[in-house]
Amino acid sequence: MIKAVLFDDEYIVVEGLAQMVDWTGLGIELAGTAEDGLSAWSMFRSIRPDLVLTDIRMPGMDGLKLIEEILKEDPEVCCVVFSGFNEFEYVKRAIEIGVAGYIEKPISEDKIEQTLRKVLGQIHKQRAMKEMSLKLELNQQELLKKATWDLLLFGGEALNEWVELYGETEAIRGIAVLVSGRQIDLPVSDDYRAIAMTNGQEHVTVLIQYADGIVQELAGSISHLHFPIGLGNTYSDLARASMSYREAQQAFKTAAFLEMERLVHCHELDRMLSVSIDQFHEREEAFLVSLQSGNRALLEQEVDRFIAWLREARISSDMTERLMLKLIYESLEVAERTGVRDNLGFSKPYLPHVEIQEMAAKGKLTQWFRQQIDMIIRAIPPLIGQTVHHEAVEKARQYIERNISRDLSLQEVADHVGMNPTYLSVLFKEIMGESYIKYVTRSRMELAKSLLRKGYKVQEVSEKVGYMTPRHFFDVFKKYTGMSPKQFKDS
Secondary structure, three states, X not given: OEXXXXXXXXXXXXXXXXXXXXXXXXXXXXXXXXXXXHHHHHHHHHHOXXXXXXXXXXXXXXXXXXXXXXXXXXXXXXXXXXXXXXXXXXXXXXXXXXXXEEEEOOOOHHHHHHHHHHHHHHHHHHHHHHHHHHHOOOOHHHHHHHHHHHHHHHHHHHHHHHHHHHOOOOOOOEEEEEEEOOOOOOOOOOOEEEEEEEEOOEEEEEEEEOOOOHHHHHXXXXXXXXXXXEEOOOEOOHHHHHHHHHHHHHHHHHHHHOOOOOEEEOHHHHHOOOOOHHHHHHHHHHHHHHXXXXXXXXXXXXXXXXXXXXXXXXXOHHHHHHHHHHHHHHHHHHHHHOOOHHHOOOOOOOOHHHHHHHHHHHOOHHHHHHHHHHHHHXXXXXXXXXXXXXXXXXXXXXXXXXXXXXXXXXXXXXXXHOOOHHHHHHHHHHHHOOOHHHHHHHHHHXXXXXXXXXXXXXXXXXXXXXXXXHHHHHHHHHHHHOOOHHHHHHO
């Protein structure tokens, strides 16, 4: 029987899931529930469950921090998180931490059961592997491969076991890792030993080097291989093999996306230009405008321009994935607002943040991204949701007017209307005929002019129209009217 705990700050969610799921039928004992992070942490340490299901946002200690502490104490615990639709950054962080599953709210019976069955499969698989490793007498080579995997994943924590299995290590000058989508057959040499392994679509080769200059030598010997290969740095400290592995993965993913059919050293990534946020915002706004129009041909053009920009700017693979996901989630938000998201034809929970990693590893990132956007645009009719859009902008405008005396950010207004800030900015400019910033500034200046005419002091007016310092108010007012506040008041 698998022991599980359930954490969520919404009592109705906790009770609903407790009643909704056939825990016993799934082979799970629901051992406890909690409604805040600190109580959850205490319960975890007391019960020691196999499975933790938790909301991302909770009082006391949020779900992400809770998962971090749990995995520090027991890395084998499977964690599943609940999250709202617009919590992409939290979800991305949860994936980075190492959650086993993700469920988007509202939670349906099908969603929770499907996720639980998947996680239970992982738990049973882990247990079976443990039992098998204890029972089977693996040969030395297989044991070494296992220890090498542990070395790549856990670094120094697995070093002693690896050294014990490897034997003599005094002659080792360095260790480096190669990652590719295909098997690499390296020439035999007394100057190094290659330990080749596979992990799904990922082929990993660990180079144990007995002489200097091995990387340069191998780069020449495999130059005939015309497919992406990532190479990490060489480290004399064997415990840093895990770092070389991560570097090699990053280099491989970037090479695959940029269609660099050759060996790419991680050093090359440092020379690649970092993303220009301003440039991305330009591409993002153009994308959202074309999406809103419902014009499929126009949107396809913008997708082509976006992908071309990623490649021309040589954006790193991690940043590429992040930007693609941002556009996908923004597209889904458009679908959500037009009432068509439920008609997208999802046969299972839609988890683009999981799929994108798989596609990147397979070198199919571009094709996958095009498919996701195409799927969404097909469900959105032309001239989508104009009434909904006008209502959202009008709601935003009213909120601005009510809070004009405060330092009012676009993010705050977007949160109020339940919309992505970039998308709201695009809609606001389209419907109001001016940008959010210009509208807020104009509203403040017109209010300031009215207050000055009524005899209010400049300091008082500055505070009432949302400027923290009179100097800032002075500069903006003069730029807007051509006069200082005092000159205007006296005129």
